[in-house]
Amino acid sequence: MVILREGLCPGLSAGIVAVLKANNVKTVIDLVASDLEELARKCSLSYKTLMAVRRVLLAQYSAFPSSGADVYEELKSSTAILPTGNRKLDILLDSGLYTGEVTEIAGAAGSGKTQTCQSIAVNVAYNLKQTVLYVDTTGGLTASRLLQLVQSRTKSEDEQVASLQRIEVIRVFDIYKLFDAFQDLRHQISQQLLRSGEPLRLVIVDSVCAVIYPMLGGKHTEGMAIMMQLARELQTLAHDYHLAILISNSITKDGATGNRPALGRSWSFVPSTRILLTPTELNCGHSIVSLVKSPRQPTNLQLDMEIGICGTLEENNLSS
């Protein structure tokens, strides 16, 4: 509900707002729903001025319906699916990570979130030849591990270098620096300033809780507001630039329902897809991956995923 105020649109002066308010016309809806002839008479205002103001407000605040066919066409032109480099994980995710969506990997410390993020980054950079922005908020990313993962894909040094150049790494350790990084990203995309020159398709934030948790102590409501600002930023980045966004999150232990992704109910609406990693006690270097939220798949799917020298990437028979 938008309140009428001076400058909301051309012609809406403080005087007009005051007169309208005195006649119980306080919001945009009140104004567009009024009989303008009668209102002009009651308020001693020019009918022409009110009409012009209403026309601008209608253009600014109306929702224009679009047909199902238009929505489907937009979806087809803006959606790409990025395979993760692990066939079983792709089946669980209905082919991979979708652009325009936020996907979350949740799990306890050591469950393999960072290894999964790095492996997916390498797969997108090497196999798909697309740029990845990797935002490291925990210091968990190491260049030597990235190189090891790339080396598991190719022996060619040129290809290794080219793949590593497609992974842009930013290290930020607080949420304000993260907002700055996203601001820079918008600027770089709009000016086509990405260093690799290849299209950016994937943004990874490992992890979101590392920058959100410090905000949730003390003034809780302020922290929640900042958390939801980050949520909006991730969703609009994914939507506006057709990016797949992959975030990692920790878990909270709940006596009644077992482990569940951290950051509470408000955050649970942010990712479209959520997977939960649980290390297996019997099989070291393996995690059970459970699909806990998905817009396309049943959420009882599970798989056993190995996390080894090749991360979560499948073994590759290197030829040259």
Ligand SMILES: Nc1ncnc2c1ncn2[C@@H]1O[C@H](COP(=O)(O)OP(=O)(O)OP(=O)(O)O)[C@@H](O)[C@H]1O
């Ligand atoms: N170079 C490596 N080679 C093989 N396996 C590795 C390697 N590095 C890590 N791992 C495996 O990955 C596990 C740790 O995974 P990872 O660091 O991704 O956990 P995490 O969920 O990100 O933890 P945290 O929340 O503490 O960052 C280790 O227990 C180990 O099994």
